[in-house]
Amino acid sequence: MGLLYGLIAVGLSLIFGLMNIVNFAHGEFLMLAMYGAFFLFAFFAIDPLLAMPFVAAGMFVFGAAVYLLVVRFAMRAKTNVGMVQIFATFGLAIVLRGLAQYFFTPDYRSIQHSWLGGKTISIGGIFLPVPQLVGALLAIVAFGALYFFIKRTDFGRALEATREDAGAVALVGIDQNRVFALGWGLGSALVGLAGAIMATFFYIYPDVGASFALIAYVVVALGGFGSVFGAFAGGILVGLVEAMTALMLPPSLKAVGIYAVYLLVVFIRPRGLFGSI
Amino acid sequence: MTALLETRGVWQRFGGLIANSDVSISVGRGEIVGLIGPNGAGKSTLFNLIAGVRPPTQGTIWLDGEDVTATPATERCQRGIARTFQVVKSFETMTVVDNVIVGALVRTTDMRAARRKAFEVLEFTGLAARADVMASELIPSEKRRLEVARALATEPKLLLLDEVLTGLTPLEAQTGVELVRRVRDTGVTVLMVEHVMEIVMPLVDRAIVLDLGKVLVEGKPADVVRDPKVIAAYLGDRHAVGS
Amino acid sequence: MHDVTHAIRRRRDLIVAAVLVALAACVPLFVKDVYVQNIMVLTLMYAGLSQSWNILGGYCGQISLGHALYFGLGAYVTAILLTKFGVLPWFGMLAGGLISALIALALGYPTFRLGGHYFAIATIVIAEIAYLLFLNWDWAGAALGIDMMVREDSWLKFQFLRSKLPYFYFALFFALAAWLVTWWLENSKWGYWWRAVKDNPDAAESLGVVVFKSKMGAGAISAFLTAIGGAFYAMFVSYIDPDAVMSFQFSLLIALPAVVGGIGTLWGPVLGAAILIPLTELTRSFIGGSGRGVDLIVYGGLIMLISLTRPDGLLGLFSRRKKEVAR
Numbered sequence: 001m002g003l004l005y006g007l008i009a010v011g012l013s014l015i016f017g018l019m020n021i022v023n024f025a026h027g028e029f030l031m032l033a034m035y036g037a038f039f040l041f042a043f044f045a046i047d048p049l050l051a052m053p054f055v056a057a058g059m060f061v062f063g064a065a066v067y068l069l070v071v072r073f074a075m076r077a078k079t080n081v082g083m084v085q086i087f088a089t090f091g092l093a094i095v096l097r098g099l100a101q102y103f104f105t106p107d108y109r110s111i112q113h114s115w116l117g118g119k120t121i122s123i124g125g126i127f128l129p130v131p132q133l134v135g136a137l138l139a140i141v142a143f144g145a146l147y148f149f150i151k152r153t154d155f156g157r158a159l160e161a162t163r164e165d166a167g168a169v170a171l172v173g174i175d176q177n178r179v180f181a182l183g184w185g186l187g188s189a190l191v192g193l194a195g196a197i198m199a200t201f202f203y204i205y206p207d208v209g210a211s212f213a214l215i216a217y218v219v220v221a222l223g224g225f226g227s228v229f230g231a232f233a234g235g236i237l238v239g240l241v242e243a244m245t246a247l248m249l250p251p252s253l254k255a256v257g258i259y260a261v262y263l264l265v266v267f268i269r270p271r272g273l274f275g276s277i
Numbered sequence: 278m279t280a281l282l283e284t285r286g287v288w289q290r291f292g293g294l295i296a297n298s299d300v301s302i303s304v305g306r307g308e309i310v311g312l313i314g315p316n317g318a319g320k321s322t323l324f325n326l327i328a329g330v331r332p333p334t335q336g337t338i339w340l341d342g343e344d345v346t347a348t349p350a351t352e353r354c355q356r357g358i359a360r361t362f363q364v365v366k367s368f369e370t371m372t373v374v375d376n377v378i379v380g381a382l383v384r385t386t387d388m389r390a391a392r393r394k395a396f397e398v399l400e401f402t403g404l405a406a407r408a409d410v411m412a413s414e415l416i417p418s419e420k421r422r423l424e425v426a427r428a429l430a431t432e433p434k435l436l437l438l439d440e441v442l443t444g445l446t447p448l449e450a451q452t453g454v455e456l457v458r459r460v461r462d463t464g465v466t467v468l469m470v471e472h473v474m475e476i477v478m479p480l481v482d483r484a485i486v487l488d489l490g491k492v493l494v495e496g497k498p499a500d501v502v503r504d505p506k507v508i509a510a511y512l513g514d515r516h517a518v519g520s
Numbered sequence: 521m522h523d524v525t526h527a528i529r530r531r532r533d534l535i536v537a538a539v540l541v542a543l544a545a546c547v548p549l550f551v552k553d554v555y556v557q558n559i560m561v562l563t564l565m566y567a568g569l570s571q572s573w574n575i576l577g578g579y580c581g582q583i584s585l586g587h588a589l590y591f592g593l594g595a596y597v598t599a600i601l602l603t604k605f606g607v608l609p610w611f612g613m614l615a616g617g618l619i620s621a622l623i624a625l626a627l628g629y630p631t632f633r634l635g636g637h638y639f640a641i642a643t644i645v646i647a648e649i650a651y652l653l654f655l656n657w658d659w660a661g662a663a664l665g666i667d668m669m670v671r672e673d674s675w676l677k678f679q680f681l682r683s684k685l686p687y688f689y690f691a692l693f694f695a696l697a698a699w700l701v702t703w704w705l706e707n708s709k710w711g712y713w714w715r716a717v718k719d720n721p722d723a724a725e726s727l728g729v730v731v732f733k734s735k736m737g738a739g740a741i742s743a744f745l746t747a748i749g750g751a752f753y754a755m756f757v758s759y760i761d762p763d764a765v766m767s768f769q770f771s772l773l774i775a776l777p778a779v780v781g782g783i784g785t786l787w788g789p790v791l792g793a794a795i796l797i798p799l800t801e802l803t804r805s806f807i808g809g810s811g812r813g814v815d816l817i818v819y820g821g822l823i824m825l826i827s828l829t830r831p832d833g834l835l836g837l838f839s840r841r842k843k844e845v846a847r
Contacts, residue, residue, distance in 0.1 A: 016637075088828055095817055098818075252656055255652060
């Protein structure tokens with residue numbers, strides 16, 4: 001589970017690192033991705049595992065569109081850019097949630113009989129649900145690919161460079177807007193992957209994003225905004241904390257442990273565990 | 278009589294980097310002192326130490342015979358040190374007069390008195406006509422003057438000016454120079470950091486040249502400019518020396 | 521001379537407020553429809569709540585997305601004191617306000633050190649923790665909540681069976697009180713300190729503003745007033761549970777009127793509430809039945825639109841036009 005949290009969070013972290021913007025609609029992106037996987041399954045009988053690339057591609061386009069249509073304008077504000085940005089993405093989140101309620105209805109949905117659904121395997125006497133296990137493996141693969149992508153490809157380097165010094169990059173002739181749009185696309189595609197995996201074992205409903213978004217913020221804060229490795233480590237940490245609180249507190253309170261960890265971390269290190277000051 | 282401001286053996290390290298080493302300077306009452314030096318000489322670091330942005334790694338800072346080394350910036354302002362910022366930091370969503378009122382409120386809680394004080398200062402700095410304009414709408418040179426006005430409203434004993442004259446047109450710079458003189462004439466001591474010597478030399482009573490974090494030379498502007506050590510320090514940065 | 525224009529402007533605000541209150545007070549004489557009265561009560565309540573939020577979020581620039589915590593605390597303290605200890609709601613209200621203010625100070629101590637995003641997320645997380653705790657706290661009714669049985673009309677107990685009017689007048693009083701507090705603070709040392717802290721904390725510090733203290737002050741005042749609103753709401757609906765008073769939705773509802781109307785302005789929350797609350801109530805009742813979520817779309821769309829096109833809120837529209845007329 002922790003690895004999946006990491007996968008959800010890394011897109012958020014990427015966008016933040018790139019342009020110092022927190023996407024408050026991140027959870028809703030996840031929700032959309034889950035619905036995407038659901039409908040691909042329901043109408044075309046495409047298993048979520050196969051649907052992953054489609055969902056990711058769809059989310060890529062969606063994320064880039066959100067940047068071009070919304071965020072770009074938020075960044076133009078003369079004063080209080082931070083405030084404008086918070087409320088613009090926040091408003092987007094509410095609209096997406098409302099649209100989902102309107103078109104998809106507030107019903108809980110789930111994907112039955114997928115290839116992985118409901119199966120468990122036993123490793124050394126411990127029963128593990130297959131979907132989560134495959135999810136974790138895929139998350140590791142995705143992280144590896146992302147790391148490789150950022151370090152080895154031209155676009156990845158352009159991302160890194162823009163993060164370091166947007167002004168200088170503009171001088172070199174890289175179109176900042178294009179990099180940002182691609183960054184949003186990439187971040188959203190990652191959340192698309194996470195959504196497709198999670199659709200196999202989680203109920204899908206319009207508000208599903210909210211709780212995961214909070215967890216994603218916790219993960220990112222733990223790892224330090226903008227750090228890919230941090231999101232990876234933060235995700236694992238949050239997964240562990242969740243498992244531990246589940247042992248001590250009733251299930252309805254398990255999120256409290258995660259939230260408490262967030263507070264603890266930001267109070268002690270206001271820029272996150274691995275964040276630079 | 279003790280000096281108004283004194284630093285005694287001040288060091289500032291950032292990790293392995295030494296920004297100030299063993300800097301001891303003093304500024305007397307009613308003086309205009311220029312703190313100059315080439316890029317990276319540690320001027321801004323020293324300036325921030327005096328303003329109270331952070332405590333020095335080592336050494337002490339004295340204001341009016343009192344040790345203020347550990348005093349935070351807010352309280353230093355209350356004790357009579359006011360500053361401007363190299364990169365202007367106006368309160369953008371407030372009007373010009375409201376910006377200045379914030380400064381005036383250090384000395385009074387009476388709003389009428391603060392407002393009156395603010396208008397006095399705006400007259401003095403030539404911004405009165407712009408009083409009801411949003412700070413964000415000012416042109417750069419006006420923003421600089423607003424910084425000075427805000428600082429003056431706190432009724433400081435010591436005014437710290439961080440490159441207020443840099444980047445202005447010759448005419449604007451001349452107005453600035455006159456403003457600084459008039460500030461001194463009201464009894465306020467001025468310590469100003471400038472990178473370009475040409476502008477400040479005619480204005481200051483005394484110049485302190487920093488290089489590589491240390492005090493290189495100190496003295497009358499005319500002597501300082503001719504000092505071979507200063508010329509050497511500025512070498513490769515020659516345009517700043519002027520002729 | 522300028523001194524005079526400033527004083528005139530402030531007096532004009534006061535007169536406008538007095539006229540508005542007088543007009544509002546007369547409305548129930550003509551409007552007898554309970555449904556409409558209900559909307560008016562809510563509008564006034566959110567105007568007051570958003571005004572309270574505005575002190576911390578708007579003037580001081582600390583975007584709290586967790587004011588449901590103080591709202592819920594006000595409601596719970598009042599309800600618990602009434603049902604378990606028989607304390608009159610008027611005292612409960614005061615107690616709720618004070619407890620909220622104290623908690624705001626305790627929470628402010630660590631949170632006000634955090635920067636922008638981290639602060640906003642921390643406020644969400646804290647409110648969410650409180651929500652989960654109340655959901656699981658049996659003594660406080662847990663998920664079932666607390667029912668305050670209304671037996672008789674009584675000003676003493678602030679409970680009324682038939683008429684909504686007493687609630688209406690209290691809501692009007694609450695909105696006015698929050699407005700007056702803001703009006704007064706706006707032209708005080710605190711008001712100036714807050715705006716300075718919002719615009720540039722470093723510069724504020726250099727001018728002798730005690731940044732941390734001014735944030736704490738704003739937090740406490742804001743929490744106190746919000747809790748009064750929460751206490752009122754508890755008495756108004758006479759039944760509360762965590763979902764009804766402490767869910768994240770309230771944090772939003774409290775912040776939005778100020779954002780829509782004009783963040784950090786005196787009239788923004790009033791204007792925003794006057795537009796938003798009737799709008800949502802009406803959309804909810806007209807379209808609400810067929811598919812939930814329309815109100816969310818309207819809400820979210822408005823926030824997005826306004827924060828993108830008019831970051832200074834709808835009020836900015838007014839003042840701009842006025843300036844042009846003046847020229």
